[in-house]
Amino acid sequence: MAEVENLQKIVSHCKEYGFIFPSSEIYDNLGAVYDYGQFGVELKNNIKEYWWKSMVQMHENIVGLDSAIFMHPTVWKASGHVDSFSDPLIDNKDSKKRYRADVLLEEKIDKLKEKGEKELAKKNLSSATEEEKIKASRDYAKGVLLETEYTKAAEAADFKRYKELIEEYEIACEVSGSKNWTDVRQFNLMFGTKLGAVDEDATDLYLRPETAQGIFVNFLNVQKTGRLKIPFGIAQIGKAFRNEIVARQFIFRMREFEQMEMQFFVRPGTQKEWFEKWKQTRMNWHLALGTAQENLRFHVHEKLAHYADAAEDIQFKFPIGFKELEGIHSRGDFDLSQHQKFSGKKLQYFDSEINENYVPYVIETSIGLDRMFLRVISESLKDEVLENGETRTVLNLPPALAPIKVAILPLLKKDGLPEKAREILNHLKFVGRTFYEEKDSIGKRYRRMDALGTPYCITVDHQTLEDNTVTIRERDTMQQDRIHMDEVAKIVGAKIDMNNLLRKAVG
Ligand code: ATP
Numbered sequence: 001m002a003e004v005e006n007l008q009k010i011v012s013h014c015k016e017y018g019f020i021f022p023s024s025e026i027y028d029n030l031g032a033v034y035d036y037g038q039f040g041v042e043l044k045n046n047i048k049e050y051w052w053k054s055m056v057q058m059h060e061n062i063v064g065l066d067s068a069i070f071m072h073p074t075v076w077k078a079s080g081h082v083d084s085f086s087d088p089l090i091d092n093k094d095s096k097k098r099y100r101a102d103v104l105l106e107e108k109i110d111k112l113k114e115k116g117e118k119e120l121a122k123k124n125l126s127s128a129t130e131e132e133k134i135k136a137s138r139d140y141a142k143g144v145l146l147e148t149e150y151t152k153a154a155e156a157a158d159f160k161r162y163k164e165l166i167e168e169y170e171i172a173c174e175v176s177g178s179k180n181w182t183d184v185r186q187f188n189l190m191f192g193t194k195l196g197a198v199d200e201d202a203t204d205l206y207l208r209p210e211t212a213q214g215i216f217v218n219f220l221n222v223q224k225t226g227r228l229k230i231p232f233g234i235a236q237i238g239k240a241f242r243n244e245i246v247a248r249q250f251i252f253r254m255r256e257f258e259q260m261e262m263q264f265f266v267r268p269g270t271q272k273e274w275f276e277k278w279k280q281t282r283m284n285w286h287l288a289l290g291t292a293q294e295n296l297r298f299h300v301h302e303k304l305a306h307y308a309d310a311a312e313d314i315q316f317k318f319p320i321g322f323k324e325l326e327g328i329h330s331r332g333d334f335d336l337s338q339h340q341k342f343s344g345k346k347l348q349y350f351d352s353e354i355n356e357n358y359v360p361y362v363i364e365t366s367i368g369l370d371r372m373f374l375r376v377i378s379e380s381l382k383d384e385v386l387e388n389g390e391t392r393t394v395l396n397l398p399p400a401l402a403p404i405k406v407a408i409l410p411l412l413k414k415d416g417l418p419e420k421a422r423e424i425l426n427h428l429k430f431v432g433r434t435f436y437e438e439k440d441s442i443g444k445r446y447r448r449m450d451a452l453g454t455p456y457c458i459t460v461d462h463q464t465l466e467d468n469t470v471t472i473r474e475r476d477t478m479q480q481d482r483i484h485m486d487e488v489a490k491i492v493g494a495k496i497d498m499n500n501l502l503r504k505a506v507g
Contacts, residue, residue, distance in 0.1 A: 006319035010377055011250050013393070017452055019043065019377070019403075020251065032247030032255045039452055040373075042403030042433060044258075047372050048237055050401065050501055051260045054285055055235045058506045062233035062262065063226055067214025069239060075213050076190065076206050078342035079335065085209060086186040088159050089245045090166065092173035093180040100246050101162040101184045102154070104171050106302060109147045110322070116140025142169075147302060154303030159184040189242045191255075207241035212364060214238070215263045216335045219347055219360075223265075230349055230360055231274065233264040237369065249320055251370040258369035265360040267351060268333065274363045275310050275330045281506075282314060282328060282365050288504035289398050291379060297322065307334030316375045325375055326367035333359040376401060380453065395453035396476050399496045404454045405432030406492045409445050411461040413438050421460040424470065424485055428458075431493045450475055456492050458485075 014020040019040035023033035036044055056064050076082050088101040116139035120126055125136050134141040146169055153161035162184045172179050190209050196202035208214070215234045222234055237260045247253045266274045279298065286296055299322075301311040310330040315322045336359045340347045348357045380397045399405070408425045410417035418438055428434050435454065437445050442459060449457050459471040464485065472488060473480045483491070 006378070007250060010319065010374070010381060013381055013395075013451070014040065014377065032244060032253065034251055034254060034370075039403040043376070043397070043401060043453075044369065044373055046401040046403070046498075047369060047376065048260065049498060050505075051285075051367070051369075051372075052235070052237065053498060054502055054505045055233070055260075055262050058502060059233065061228070061231065062235055062264075063222060063228070065215055065218060065222060065234050065236045066238065067211070067218060067236065069208050069241075070195065070205055071208060071213060071217070073203065073205055074342050075217060075339070078338040079213050079216075080338070081190055081206070081209060082188075085190060086188045087245055088162055088184045089187050090163065090184045091182040092176055092178060093182060094178045095173050095176035097173055097175050098245055099173075101159070101166065102303075103246070104166055105146070105150045105162065105169075108169055108171055109143050109150065109302070112139050112143030112146065116143055151302050159186065187243075187245055189244065191241045191243055208239075209242050210240050210366070211236045211238045211259045211261045212263060212335070212366065215261065216339055219265070219336060223349065230351060231264060231266045231270070233262050235260075235262040237261075251374050252318065252320065252323065254370055259366060260369055260372075261364065261366045264363040264365075265349070266363060267354075268358060268361045271309065271330050271332070271361045271363060275328065278363050278365055279312060279328050282326060282367075284507065285505045286314060286316075286325075288501050289376070289401075291316075295379065296325075299324070305329075305331075307332055316371075318374065319378055325371050326365065329364045329366070331362045331364055333361050335362060336360065392447055392450055394450040394475065397453035398501060399455040400498045400501050402453045402455055402496065403433065404435040404449070404452055405496045406456045406458060406488070407435040407437060407445070407449045407454050408458050408460065409436075409442060410438050411442060411459055415462065416465060417460050417462070420464055421458075424458065424460065424488070428489060428492065431489050432496050446473065446478075455495055456488075458488055 017039060018037035021035045021037055022029040023035050024030050052064070056062050089098055090101040090104070091098050116133070116137040117126065119137045120128065120133055120140060123136060125133060128136065134144055146165065149165055153165065163181060166181060167179065170179060191207040193205050193207060194202040195205045215236055218234070222228065223232070237258065239256060240259045241256050244253050244255055247255060264274060264278065283296065287293065295317040297315050299313045299315045301313070304311055308329055308331055312328050313324040314326040314328070316325040336347045340359065347359060349360050350357050376397065377395070380395045382394050382396060384392050384394055386392060406428055408421045408428065410421040421436065425434050425436055446457055455475050457473040459473065461471070464470050468485050469482050470485050470488065471480050472483055472491065
């Protein structure tokens with residue numbers, strides 16, 4: 001229960017403080033589509049910058065790309081999306097609530113195993129062998145058995161078996177509590193649209209469900225014009241669209257969202273090593289934000305796509321539980337070979353070191369920008385009880401990601417204080433995003449800045465007019481110091497520097 005309340009608190013905070021609004025709200029919203037408000041867009045842009053700089057600027061052998069959302073329809077035949085980009089859906093007959101059958105099963109596996117792990121911890125068997133664990137805990141054993149059965153069913157795309165497993169393991173609807181399920185049906189997630197003015201001549205297109213294919217079809221363009229040598233990567237940030245069946249978790253699962261993807265092209269045979277390297281590099285990127293290690297974990301995919309030789313997720317402990325934040329996939333030569341086959345054009349690389357032509361193998365790192373946004377907000381939003389018993393809501397965002405870097409607050413709206421404050425603001429504009437506020441008591445203005453995650457507030461008072469000193473207040477400690485106004489830029493600039501994060505992320 002507490003988890004749902006938490007998510008609700010995040011949703012309300014995001015709306016109240018101009019981070020995220022439901023789409024077309026005055027027309028009663030559009031399901032699972034959201035708009036980023038004035039502060040949301042700043043935070044989102046800062047997350048993008050953190051990703052882009054750490055992937056592209058910090059790696060000599062990774063370059064960027066911005067490919068179009070519309071692509072030739074054959075791209076999606078080659079990639080397998082037309083035939084198999086679908087989710088297995090199942091409805092509860094009593095509540096009419098719709099679920100993804102795979103998610104129901106995966107959650108059941110996690111629950112059983114987590115319950116089992118707790119029992120094992122009590123018996124001091126947490127580091128026992130898998131066999132011992134299965135013997136010592138019934139729940140753990142059930143979880144492992146379901147995992148094996150589910151993996152078998154997923155590999156065979158046997159959706160009848162999904163339903164049997166849901167029934168055998170007595171999975172109930174969270175609304176009606178009943179186990180009265182429909183059959184499992186497949187539902188393609190791609191949005192279709194048309195290109196061309198006249199209906200009969202129009203070409204059927206899809207809105208891209210991932211940005212990766214734009215990278216694959218440009219592989220040779222980029223490699224040749226950039227004179228890139230393997231191993232090298234291509235990174236891209238862009239919109240993706242999926243007609244999600246179950247989309248009730250705010251920006252965790254949206255129908256229009258943004259991805260930050262990087263495809264790393266390697267020599268066949270070296271993929272294992274690169275997979276491990278990228279897993280670690282990406283985990284460091286997440287940890288550099290100051291997240292506790294226990295809130296992040298790797299999760300090995302229960303069902304591997306037929307072409308993948310390894311796939312793991314980085315999961316984050318969202319208010320709705322541990323869920324996928326980023327996927328790291330070893331995709332073999334599947335994508336490039338498919339495009340080679342469907343386009344009839346060679347997509348090969350000549351490796352002069354070994355004197356061989358080959359289709360490179362690919363390691364992919366793929367993270368949802370919106371999920372990353374949700375993660376950052378959910379770990380930063382806090383209600384703090386102060387010494388005087390009052391509560392303050394604070395968003396202690398990493399300063400480099402904060403939407404506003406510094407607020408300039410004249411103590412009074414008169415006596416030349418606003419003019420002096422604006423003089424300081426005009427100077428600080430060159431350091432980062434500033435905010436000017438002269439309404440309300442200073443205490444209220446501080447609280448509003450805390451709720452927006454602003455690292456520093458500068459207060460301008462009568463003494464400022466005499467000696468050019470201001471009060472600087474730091475968000476997390478709430479400590480206030482009197483300093484000369486010329487020092488502000490240096491202090492703020494040092495704190496909000498994106499390089500602070502990049503240094504930690506790339507070591
Ligand atoms: P899930 O299992 O949660 O549906 P997925 O495995 O289909 O995700 P990928 O296709 O690997 O996801 O996409 C890469 C990343 O894109 C995910 O890790 C996630 O962060 C993000 N993502 C995928 N679908 C959505 C969505 N509907 N809304 C927001 N982000 C998404």
